[in-house]
Amino acid sequence: xxxxxxxxxxxxxxxxxxxxxxxxxxxxxxxxxxxxxxxxxxxxxxxxxxxxxxxxxxxxxxxxxxxxxxxxxxxxxxxxxxxxxxxxxxxxxxxxxxxxxxxxxxxxxxxxxxxxxxxxxxxxxxxxxxxxxxxxxxxxxxxxxxxxxxxxxxxxxxxxxxxxxxxxxxxxxxxxxxxxxxxxxxxxxxxxxxxxxxxxxxxxxxxxxxxxxxxxxxxxxxxxxx
Amino acid sequence: xxxxxxxxxxxxxxxxxxxxxxxxxxxxxxxxxxxxxxxxxxxxxxxxxxxxxxxxxxxxxxxxxxxxxxxxxxxxxxxxxxxxxxxxxxxxxxxxxxxxxxxxxxxxxxxxxxxxxxxxxxxxxxxxxxxxxxxxxxxxxxxxxxxxxxxxxxxxxxxxxxxxxxxxxxxxxxxxxxxxxxxxxxxxxxxxxxxxxxxxxxxxxxxxxxxxxxxxxxxxxxxxxx
Numbered sequence: 520x521x522x523x524x525x526x527x528x529x530x531x532x533x534x535x536x537x538x539x540x541x542x543x544x545x546x547x548x549x550x551x552x553x554x555x556x557x558x559x560x561x562x563x564x565x566x567x568x569x570x571x572x573x574x575x576x577x578x579x580x581x582x583x584x585x586x587x588x589x590x591x592x593x594x595x596x597x598x599x600x601x602x603x604x605x606x607x608x609x610x611x612x613x614x615x616x617x618x619x620x621x622x623x624x625x626x627x628x629x630x631x632x633x634x635x636x637x638x639x640x641x642x643x644x645x646x647x648x649x650x651x652x653x654x655x656x657x658x659x660x661x662x663x664x665x666x667x668x669x670x671x672x673x674x675x676x677x678x679x680x681x682x683x684x685x686x687x688x689x690x691x692x693x694x695x696x697x698x699x700x701x702x703x704x705x706x707x708x709x710x711x712x713x714x715x716x717x718x719x720x721x722x723x724x725x726x727x728x729x730x731x732x733x734x735x736x737x738x739x740x741x742x743x744x745x
Numbered sequence: 746x747x748x749x750x751x752x753x754x755x756x757x758x759x760x761x762x763x764x765x766x767x768x769x770x771x772x773x774x775x776x777x778x779x780x781x782x783x784x785x786x787x788x789x790x791x792x793x794x795x796x797x798x799x800x801x802x803x804x805x806x807x808x809x810x811x812x813x814x815x816x817x818x819x820x821x822x823x824x825x826x827x828x829x830x831x832x833x834x835x836x837x838x839x840x841x842x843x844x845x846x847x848x849x850x851x852x853x854x855x856x857x858x859x860x861x862x863x864x865x866x867x868x869x870x871x872x873x874x875x876x877x878x879x880x881x882x883x884x885x886x887x888x889x890x891x892x893x894x895x896x897x898x899x900x901x902x903x904x905x906x907x908x909x910x911x912x913x914x915x916x917x918x919x920x921x922x923x924x925x926x927x928x929x930x931x932x933x934x935x936x937x938x939x940x941x942x943x944x945x946x947x948x949x950x951x952x953x954x955x956x957x958x959x960x961x962x963x964x965x966x967x968x969x970x971x
Contacts, residue, residue: 559785559786559787559870560785560872560889560891560893560897560900560901561892561894561897562786581752587873587900587901587902587903588899588900588902589896589899589900590902591896591899591900614873614874614877616842616873618875623797637798643873644785644872644900645842645871645872645873646786646870646871647813647841647842647869647871648840648842648874651840655836657924664787664892664916666787666890666892666915667787668787668966670817671786671787671816673815673817674786674812674813674814674817674870675786675813675814675870676814677813677840689892691921692892692921692922695917695918696918696919697948710855714815722923728820732840
């Protein structure tokens with residue numbers, strides 16, 4: 520049974536990559552930089568996105584929200600007056616635990632690509648499968664909350680290995696946790712040596728300016744001249 | 746593509762249920778009660794299991810650990826001198842994000858079923874797919890950390906709906922969070938009205954006695970007479 524499943528998996532992943540390239544071409548054509556934001560449930564993706572949507576005044580931002588069900592995060596971000604498109608993964612493979620390239624492709628007509636410079640995609644909260652599926656993004660960012668423990672890079676190595684930036688969130692809680700930041704960084708370097716990382720608190724705003732500047736830099740470098 | 750995927754999914758889930766029933770029969774035959782423990786990454790499953798393994802003196806416990814990679818949790822629990830079996834889901838569908846019945850079936854010969862009364866299965870940290878796959882368990886318990894926010898039942902309804910007990914963990918952090926317990930309970934009742942729930946702190950031990958007694962009760966009622 521396993522062998523069959525692996526063969527199906529390879530077929531699905533190949534098809535996914537083809538569609539992801541088509542998405543990427545469409546984004547490039549419109550000069551839109553795309554950042555795929557991933558994390559475990561409740562690590563603070565939405566709040567970190569709210570922070571930068573508020574702060575990045577001179578960048579035209581759009582948001583694509585991936586959730587199994589509901590539109591809670593989409594509603595929060597839409598209230599900041601940016602175009603938000605919702606994908607519910609519920610009708611997929613028993614409630615898909617990730618976005619795939621085809622879902623993003625189906626959402627493209629609902630995204631005003633001519634009116635934005637940066638598309639922030641909030642993936643489904645999950646540390647496994649989202650890392651497997653390219654969706655046409657330029658950059659991958661993952662959020663790791665200090666409440667989750669120092670061992671997460673070792674337990675979910677692909678997720679930590681696949682991203683260009685790791686946001687270590689909820690550092691305002693450090694005084695109240697048995698959490699060793701150095702141990703997390705050691706484990707992070709074990710699976711993805713030297714990957715860019717920032718210590719942030721979505722709640723207090725600490726470190727958020729750096730995260731905002733990183734996004735602004737990606738947009739500045741990434742958008743093709745009009 | 747979606748329609749094909751759904752058909753494959755139904756086939757996989759049907760096959761899974763058949764194997765889960767076979768697992769269940771084997772557990773019943775040996776008088777072993779099986780509890781499947783699920784949560785998001787870092788919600789505190791392992792620490793909550795450590796607590797009860799230490800406290801349940803008169804119950805013979807075995808542990809089955811599901812992880813994408815590594816044996817960190819298995820090592821922690823093995824140090825408490827209970828038989829621990831590790832399943833790594835890495836060779837599966839691009840690193841499986843859940844345990845399925847077939848993985849548990851493959852592990853059965855490594856589990857000393859004649860020497861235990863209770864098998865605690867720690868599933869892969871994920872709020873989506875583990876809820877889809879029965880593995881032969883008698884009871885499902887999920888752990889929801891208060892650091893994850895009050896909206897999780899609405900965003901991952903199947904997970905909250907499928908379990909018989911919800912452990913609301915890390916309540917020692919409540920004074921440091923913007924978290925409304927009543928709002929969580931309201932959302933929980935919206936998706937699974939009246940489901941049994943306990944407020945616990947794996948770290949301080951608060952509420953752990955209740956969780957231990959729940960397990961002891963399940964074993965007492967669930968084991969067929971020898």
